[in-house]
Amino acid sequence: MANLDTSSDHHHHQLELANNINLSSIFDAPLSSPFPYSYLEEPNPFLDLLSQDHHQFASSSNSSSFSFDAFPLENNNTNLFNTDLPLSQPSTTKATSSEVVNTATTSPNSTSVSSSSKEAVNDNTDKEVTLKDPEEGDQQEQKDTKPQLKAKTKNQKKAREARFAFLTRSDIDNLDDGYRWRKYGQKAVKNSPYPRSYYRCTTVGCGVKKRVERSSDDPYIVMTTYEGQHTHPFPMTRRHIAMFTSPILNHGATTASSSSFSIPQPRYLLTQHHQPYSSMYNNSLSMINQSSSDGTFANPGSSSFPVFSYDVSLASTSTTSAIRDHGLLQDILPSQIMSNTIDTRTNEKDRI
């Protein structure tokens, strides 16, 4: 986890960007269960975008909170967060917008579990192999399964795993979300100078994956997409414990202090007590979507996805540029958001 270790200087940017905030970014929130708290205390412009729908999102435990695991399971046309994201979508221009925004046709499928891909629980005996233990079985299995994979894809399309994506403004790609990840691949992204990195949870038996890529237009915008659900508890370390018990979580705190991780906090971070974890290393986490393969929401609260919350004060202008990314970013961002963010560009300039 050199990730954290290298995160020291990206904070400079956070400071610089403290004032470059607009409504364009989608939400702020972070990862799965590692973030037990979510909190929204300000009027949320993004939710305004959702107009009539936003009230649905505020139904979590706290009336003033906005937590993503409170998202309705059902979709409708205005649900910007539900997207039907193909695992591989060659042409970003076609399928993206329209598909993403509306079609998330939901075939209620209790969580993606039942239908899911090879990494997840699956009911298909022939895909299985990979399932039991992606970690240790990897190498060995691989040889054995390759033929099987071919065979299986003939009969059925690869099921998609639940996904959960969010934007982050940070200099570092692989943000520390509390889980341990091992990088297993990197690919160049079309129309982007920045590569996309693929990570897998290192916990034995856990097939959760995440991929990280930067916006081609704004290098500080990082899009992280989680796929799958952790099959193990959040690996709470001393550092995390310190984080969760730090004053920042108790409101009024002005710094995110922890015994082992102490860094200068951007001004606007002071309001981030609702995202204790993410604030440790970046200042803007924006959830973009959360969906399962079939367009339904997988319940992140079940412990795979971080519980994120949105804080407009953290939104950053550069999200705007992120939208033009032609890689995964664009695949995930709903067109409505895109247009909205683009519209806000002028404001952003004015501000700067």
Added chain:
DNA sequence: CGTTTTTGACCTGCGC
């Protein structure tokens, strides 16, 4: 020495 990262090759799905 165990773990993680790098990176080229390979596989798969999709559009034309």
Added chain:
DNA sequence: GCGCAGGTCAAAAACG
């Protein structure tokens, strides 16, 4: 069928 792009594998290198 072909080409392209996304995704994954796995050997080698790097790291701690």
